[in-house]
Amino acid sequence: MTEARFTRVYEEHVASIYRYCVLRTGSQADAEDVTAEVFARLLTKGSRVHEGDELPWLYAVARNACADRYRRDARHLRALERLEPGPIAFEPELRDRTLWRCVAALRGLEQQVIFLHTAEDKTFSDVARLLGRSEGAVKMAFHRGIRRLRAMLETESVVPAASHGVEGGCDAS
Amino acid sequence: MPRERMTRSADALEARIREAVGDLPAPSPAARERMRLESIRRAEGAPRIGRQGGSRALAGLAVAATVAALAFGYFASRPLPAAAVVARALAVLEQPGVLHYREDLTSTQAKGVSRSSGEYWIDVAGGRLKRASVSPDSAEVRREESLIASGTAVGVRYSDDGVFADESAPYDITHDGAYARAAECRAMLERGDLRLNGTATIEGERAYVLSGAYPSEDGAVTTAVVYHVSVEDFRLLRMETTRPATPGASGPDDGLNEVWRYTGFEVLPPDRVPASVFTIEIPGNAVRTVRRSYSRDSLARFDAFDLYWVGERLGDLVWDGAFSYTNEDPNPPLIRVRHEVAETRYTRGASDPSGVSVSIRPRMPEGRLGELLGNARGRRADVPMGRALVGGSSTWGWTGVLNSGRSTVMVSANDEADMMRVLQALRPVK
Numbered sequence A: 001m002t003e004a005r006f007t008r009v010y011e012e013h014v015a016s017i018y019r020y021c022v023l024r025t026g027s028q029a030d031a032e033d034v035t036a037e038v039f040a041r042l043l044t045k046g047s048r049v050h051e052g053d054e055l056p057w058l059y060a061v062a063r064n065a066c067a068d069r070y071r072r073d074a075r076h077l078r079a080l081e082r083l084e085p086g087p088i089a090f091e092p093e094l095r096d097r098t099l100w101r102c103v104a105a106l107r108g109l110e111q112q113v114i115f116l117h118t119a120e121d122k123t124f125s126d127v128a129r130l131l132g133r134s135e136g137a138v139k140m141a142f143h144r145g146i147r148r149l150r151a152m153l154e155t156e157s158v159v160p161a162a163s164h165g166v167e168g169g170c171d172a173s
Numbered sequence B: 001m002p003r004e005r006m007t008r009s010a011d012a013l014e015a016r017i018r019e020a021v022g023d024l025p026a027p028s029p030a031a032r033e034r035m036r037l038e039s040i041r042r043a044e045g046a047p048r049i050g051r052q053g054g055s056r057a058l059a060g061l062a063v064a065a066t067v068a069a070l071a072f073g074y075f076a077s078r079p080l081p082a083a084a085v086v087a088r089a090l091a092v093l094e095q096p097g098v099l100h101y102r103e104d105l106t107s108t109q110a111k112g113v114s115r116s117s118g119e120y121w122i123d124v125a126g127g128r129l130k131r132a133s134v135s136p137d138s139a140e141v142r143r144e145e146s147l148i149a150s151g152t153a154v155g156v157r158y159s160d161d162g163v164f165a166d167e168s169a170p171y172d173i174t175h176d177g178a179y180a181r182a183a184e185c186r187a188m189l190e191r192g193d194l195r196l197n198g199t200a201t202i203e204g205e206r207a208y209v210l211s212g213a214y215p216s217e218d219g220a221v222t223t224a225v226v227y228h229v230s231v232e233d234f235r236l237l238r239m240e241t242t243r244p245a246t247p248g249a250s251g252p253d254d255g256l257n258e259v260w261r262y263t264g265f266e267v268l269p270p271d272r273v274p275a276s277v278f279t280i281e282i283p284g285n286a287v288r289t290v291r292r293s294y295s296r297d298s299l300a301r302f303d304a305f306d307l308y309w310v311g312e313r314l315g316d317l318v319w320d321g322a323f324s325y326t327n328e329d330p331n332p333p334l335i336r337v338r339h340e341v342a343e344t345r346y347t348r349g350a351s352d353p354s355g356v357s358v359s360i361r362p363r364m365p366e367g368r369l370g371e372l373l374g375n376a377r378g379r380r381a382d383v384p385m386g387r388a389l390v391g392g393s394s395t396w397g398w399t400g401v402l403n404s405g406r407s408t409v410m411v412s413a414n415d416e417a418d419m420m421r422v423l424q425a426l427r428p429v430k
Helices: A003-025 A028-048 A054-083 A097-104 A108-119 A124-131 A135-155 B003-021 B029-043 B059-072 B081-093 B177-191 B296-300 B367-372 B416-425
Strands: B098-109 B112-123 B128-136 B141-149 B152-157 B162-166 B194-202 B205-215 B222-230 B236-242 B257-268 B288-294 B317-329 B336-347 B356-362 B388-393 B397-404 B407-413
Touching: A003 A028, A003 A054, A003 A097, A003 A108, A003 B029, A028 A054, A028 B029, A054 A108, A054 A124, A097 A108, A097 A135, A097 B003, A108 A124, A108 A135, A108 B003, A124 A135, A135 B003, B029 B081, B081 B177, B081 B194, B081 B205, B081 B222, B112 B177, B177 B194, B177 B205, B177 B222, B177 B236, B205 B236, B288 B296, B356 B416, B388 B416, B397 B416, B407 B416
Parallel strands: B162 B288
Antiparallel strands: B098 B112, B098 B257, B112 B128, B128 B141, B141 B152, B152 B162, B194 B205, B205 B222, B222 B236, B236 B257, B288 B317, B317 B336, B336 B356, B356 B407, B388 B397, B397 B407
């Protein structure tokens, strides 16, 4: 990948990917680490990605990288909890922590659609293009996600930090 | 749940999400730069950098660094991580204001360890530089200060109150201190001799490790150098140079390891720097040495003693300038003002900047009188007229000495053939 293309893609999308990673990891330090990893992969493998298709590719890499990170850190987090009883803090100052915990617990596509449509203010049409899905599928994922989110919030079934490494958690089952 | 109620509920939840979105942080400019640099490093196969603690400040610096990185044009078709670090380290020096820092030097050689400390104030825009250093030694503590202002350099050595003035204006202060390090670093980068080798911790501070090498002027010796540059704000934290040890050799730099530690780095607005910083106090009884440089015309007017050279060109050797030192000693009983030495230099340009040196001293009487007048041992006043004394080695270079008229002439070169060629072609400047 050329430097010019990397610079353009980085400048356009780093903030979105970073915020997505903050949402997934609950930590700005971890989000920095994962975001750097995502763009490192863009440098090494991005030449295969068609021009204009970078953002959905970056989201997919970010989602997998966050999952990898969680798997890698899970044992460490559990050890930390045993050593220092108490919740693991969600670093960003979020007023509606319960909401974000539950968003973080949504399934991949639903979470991505809700994030892009609300946090990134994309239209359903844009989200569909970004994720390589039909607009109908995106709308369905959004409404299904909202329904699951509402159900989680109504029950507020907080469980130990097992699925996303942040304070408490929402039962996404 | 009725469908209408479900829709209202979904809308309310979406609104709740939109309201909460504002809390999700955007990366600061400094964080953007850190992530960009780190992604480039990882793409190059460098090891991961651990989580960074401490401040996320210095956003402005990072923005300046980005501009500098682009301006320097270091990125070719593929980003170079070492280039990115160097560009950002250089950008630190390009902030407007007076650069102030301290450096501690530890020199280690087979014969022992010595230490010195220094403090720099550098005002590039104002053309001013002040350097103060202290060298503790078993025999004495030597303090030196030097000041460069208005294109003239003045230095004071307090151990013997010697004063050195360099009237060879203009003096480029970016050839000194941190700027000289930056120039070395940039030159190595452009030669492809500098690499980013992961990170290390310097007294608790995370730092990039840049390793490189640069040749001596004559190309005979390569010095290894390691820079540590702060991950957080790209300050130079530490520099280490190591020259190879030659079996059996005991030269002043042979096997020399030097470690510079940089602390207290700050860039101050010029109006916050006390006026006393850019002044220097010269003792009244100081021995004053003035260095002057000469053009071709002014060299012809030099008449303190006879000057010799080989013209403005001798084969591939080209005249590179001339200068003299004048000593002024106001202390009784021997108050004197005299020229100590004049030198003309010849080089082959950038391919061989060391070249050949022709230094000329006023010829002194032999024996005790000569010593009283400053004819220190080793000046070979005893070389017979009309003959030359030559000697040297491939390690130490070659020297030829002859006496002629009122002068003693010494020709020095790395190569014996160069030395002999110049020695045989010497002629008066006038």
